[in-house]
Amino acid sequence: MKKERDEDFEANLSGNENSDAARSRWFKRIKKGILTSTSEKKETPEGLWAKCPECNYICTTTELNEGLYVCPKCNYHHRIGSEEYYEMLFDNDEYEEHFDNIVSTDFLGFTDLKPYSKRLEEIHSKTDLKDSMRIASGKINGQGLVIACMDFEFIGGSLGSVMGEKFSRAVDYCIEHKLPFLVISKSGGARMMESAFSLMQLAKTSGKLSQLSDAKIPYISLLTDPTFGGISASFGMLGDLNIAEPGALIGFAGPRVIKETIKKDLPPGFQRSEFLLDHGFLDFIVDRKILKQKLSQLITLFNN
Amino acid sequence: MPHYPNKQFLDFEQPIKELYEQIEQTKKLAEKNPKINYQSTVDQLELTIADKRKEITCKLTPWQRVQLSRHPDRPYTLKYLEKMTTNFVELHGDRNVKDDKAMIGGFAQLDGETIMFIGQQKGTNTKLRQLRNFGMANPEGYRKALRLMKLAEKFNKPVVTLIDTPGAFPGQEAEERGQGEAIARNIYEMIRLKVPVICVIIGEGASGGALGIGVGDRVLMMENTWYTVISPENCSAILWRSWEKKEVAAEQLKLTAIDMKGFGLVDEIVPEPFGGAHWDYDEAAQTLKHAILRNLHEIKDIPPQERVNERITKFGKMGFWNEV
Ligand SMILES: [Zn+2]
Numbered sequence: 186m187k188k189e190r191d192e193d194f195e196a197n198l199s200g201n202e203n204s205d206a207a208r209s210r211w212f213k214r215i216k217k218g219i220l221t222s223t224s225e226k227k228e229t230p231e232g233l234w235a236k237c238p239e240c241n242y243i244c245t246t247t248e249l250n251e252g253l254y255v256c257p258k259c260n261y262h263h264r265i266g267s268e269e270y271y272e273m274l275f276d277n278d279e280y281e282e283h284f285d286n287i288v289s290t291d292f293l294g295f296t297d298l299k300p301y302s303k304r305l306e307e308i309h310s311k312t313d314l315k316d317s318m319r320i321a322s323g324k325i326n327g328q329g330l331v332i333a334c335m336d337f338e339f340i341g342g343s344l345g346s347v348m349g350e351k352f353s354r355a356v357d358y359c360i361e362h363k364l365p366f367l368v369i370s371k372s373g374g375a376r377m378m379e380s381a382f383s384l385m386q387l388a389k390t391s392g393k394l395s396q397l398s399d400a401k402i403p404y405i406s407l408l409t410d411p412t413f414g415g416i417s418a419s420f421g422m423l424g425d426l427n428i429a430e431p432g433a434l435i436g437f438a439g440p441r442v443i444k445e446t447i448k449k450d451l452p453p454g455f456q457r458s459e460f461l462l463d464h465g466f467l468d469f470i471v472d473r474k475i476l477k478q479k480l481s482q483l484i485t486l487f488n489n
Numbered sequence: 490m491p492h493y494p495n496k497q498f499l500d501f502e503q504p505i506k507e508l509y510e511q512i513e514q515t516k517k518l519a520e521k522n523p524k525i526n527y528q529s530t531v532d533q534l535e536l537t538i539a540d541k542r543k544e545i546t547c548k549l550t551p552w553q554r555v556q557l558s559r560h561p562d563r564p565y566t567l568k569y570l571e572k573m574t575t576n577f578v579e580l581h582g583d584r585n586v587k588d589d590k591a592m593i594g595g596f597a598q599l600d601g602e603t604i605m606f607i608g609q610q611k612g613t614n615t616k617l618r619q620l621r622n623f624g625m626a627n628p629e630g631y632r633k634a635l636r637l638m639k640l641a642e643k644f645n646k647p648v649v650t651l652i653d654t655p656g657a658f659p660g661q662e663a664e665e666r667g668q669g670e671a672i673a674r675n676i677y678e679m680i681r682l683k684v685p686v687i688c689v690i691i692g693e694g695a696s697g698g699a700l701g702i703g704v705g706d707r708v709l710m711m712e713n714t715w716y717t718v719i720s721p722e723n724c725s726a727i728l729w730r731s732w733e734k735k736e737v738a739a740e741q742l743k744l745t746a747i748d749m750k751g752f753g754l755v756d757e758i759v760p761e762p763f764g765g766a767h768w769d770y771d772e773a774a775q776t777l778k779h780a781i782l783r784n785l786h787e788i789k790d791i792p793p794q795e796r797v798n799e800r801i802t803k804f805g806k807m808g809f810w811n812e813v
Contacts, residue, residue: 199728292809295741297728346808353805375696375718377728380742381754384696384718385807388704391677392801415718417669418657418697423677437669437697438659442723446659456664466667 197341374414589630
């Protein structure tokens with residue numbers, strides 16, 4: 186049984202990544218392509234140390250990287266980004282990135298504790314990420330695939346206009362090139378700084394999935410820790426196959442909001458992948474170590 | 490609308506309440522002094538009330554619009570159906586789990602034409618508010634809505650949805666039964682529904698809970714409603730880390746009908762009686778009825794597949810970004 190993590194991932198949606206609540210358990214890509222754990226880090230001759238948030242097992246990041254960011258002791262799936270998934274899934278780490286010229290802009294002039302435009306500037310200066318989703322095409326075990334993958338560290342992987350537009354163009358690309366579509370979700374929900382525009386992305390992406398469906402192109406939705414709100418209320422749950430990594434928190438409303446509403450504690454394992462599988466919302470749970478093999482097996486079955 | 494003793498007043502409606510109190514006092518005086526004619530005083534006060542309603546309408550802040558959208562005397566879905574339609578037959582249940590009282594639907598005639606109406610329903614008193622779960626539907630509510638939409642599609646009847654929800658219900662059982670999946674499925678199926686679909690925000694338009702019955706060829710907003718991705722209160726709590734910034738959040742979110750029409754995210758604003766729909770149910774319903782009929786007339790003859798394509802294209806254009 187996994188211990189319950191009382192984490193408020195909504196805090197990540199604010200973009201205040203230095204706040205205590207937002208200080209979270211994902212690997213952070215600092216410039217130069219080095220990964221570091223946000224919680225525990227210490228320089229050593231062998232590289233950086235990383236501590237498992239589930240069992241506190243300590244190993245080097247090199248060791249972790251070789252193990253696909255899965256804890257060697259307890260099988261906890263660390264939060265990773267698009268770069269790591271692409272490296273893990275595409276043959277020889279070869280892929281072509283698409284539509285990375287599309288970037289967010291502060292159309293509404295939205296200001297909370299900080300202007301949205303300022304937040305975007307700050308994130309762009311700190312990471313190489315352009316937004317919360319990247320699109321790439323390549324081959325996995327020799328078969329073509331388009332992967333749209335979210336980056337949680339970009340404002341909590343939030344769904345805004347850029348994600349909606351990239352997703353849409355990725356669908357067009359899949360239809361044009363007759364390639365199956367994999368979306369790897371990891372998001373706190375909609376990007377509030379884009380207000381109703383972010384909400385409308387749910388309809389926009391669903392419309393594109395309708396076209397993908399008419400073209401008879403397989404769409405696989407892989408849900409990873411965490412996937413909430415607007416993602417689960419749209420394309421996240423609309424896969425021809427919905428699959429998930431083990432132990433991922435997945436839901437519509439966040440646990441904090443639910444607890445405040447029903448005024449009692451939630452049962453152990455609530456909103457975890459295993460819970461969703463049990464309730465009939467997932468086709469299966471897939472361990473990261475066999476993810477590539479499983480995906481290429483599925484593509485073979487679809488393409489045959 | 491309720492008569493004076495039962496009327497409820499928002500903070501910025503207090504001047505009107507005071508005018509009503511003056512009318513009541515005047516009437517009492519009239520009873521005591523039957524020889525004096527107080528009618529002109531009462532008439533004058535009623536004219537002042539009418540003026541005050543206009544005055545309020547002219548200078549509403551975004552937060553006040555949010556308050557009006559939640560006004561306890563505001564007409565809800567069933568009230569509009571009562572005032573606009575004939576032959577309404579309510580249909581229940583999702584054929585799966587249960588009948589969700591927060592989401593209602595059924596066939597009715599609007600100016601003689603059969604239409605499938607679907608909408609969230611709020612309660613009009615404490616007991617009914619609980620029964621209706623404050624207009625927050627569970628997955629079975631969204632699935633009932635989808636069942637009714639498919640029924641309408643089968644018999645080639647247009648769908649009209651009336652949206653009024655503070656959000657989909659964030660409960661434990663809602664998650665167990667797949668709240669996210671239910672809303673996602675509705676959005677997906679609505680965007681490819683073969684019959685004309687018109688959606689109207691008649692009160693609160695909160696997030697996925699609203700969009701779950703909100704994908705249409707035409708989306709209308711009544712004048713004093715709001716529609717966005719999160720309630721101002723929750724937005725304040727997450728982005729400002731305080732419950733105190735709801736007014737600022739309401740401004741920043743640009744959630745009013747005027748904003749939404751300006752962004753092209755909704756197609757039309759339906760005017761309300763001065764001061765809000767709660768001042769005159771008949772007038773509010775008649776204006777809405779004509780807006781629905783006019784929009785329906787404009788889209789009903791488009792071939793179904795073309796209409797679906799236009800719907801997908803319309804939502805496909807929504808968003809803002811730079812290409813560098
Ligand atoms: Zn571990």
